Amino acid sequence: MEWMERLLADPALPQAFLTWLIFINSLAVFFFFSHFAARAVLAVWLANLSLIGLAFAGGVPALSHVLLWTPLLLWLIWRNPEFALRSPLGLWLVAVFASNLVGLAAGYAVLFGGHREGPAMLAGF
Structure with a gap:
């Protein structure tokens, strides 16, 4: 898993943010069977x-994050009225949305800023 070693070794990557994204995205398994959004x-x-x-x-680690998370976050905005934001699912979705929005914003900044190699966190967590 060379890519994981590169992620962990990148000085531009706040270790706590990577850990948070792994944790918050992994919580989807707890809602998997009962909610389509978690799936x-x-x-x-x-x-x-x-x-x-x-x-x-390919030298563009931000591309996978931008291509996959942009449609999902837009879909979550569209579906927002259907989620009870005070439920465990709603709170988790807010945390997922906010956390991945930060990574997505940085991904777009790297892609449109002309940088081929951006911070490793943009690789898709």
Whole structure:
């Protein structure tokens, strides 16, 4: 898992943020059987994990994050009225949305800023 070593060794990556994203996205397994939104988050997260190696090989680690999380976050905004925000699912979705929005904003900044190699956190967590 060379890509994981690169993620962990990157000085631009706040270790706490990577740990937080892994934790918050992994919580989808607790809502998996009862909520479609959790299945969507888990599917995007696992797809992103599978594309990280290709993204690093192509020299654009932010691309996989931007391509996969943008549609999901837009879908979560569209579906927002259907979620009770004070329920455990609603609180988790707010945390997932906010956390991945930070990573997504940084991903767009790297892609449109002309940087080929951005911070490792943009590889899709």
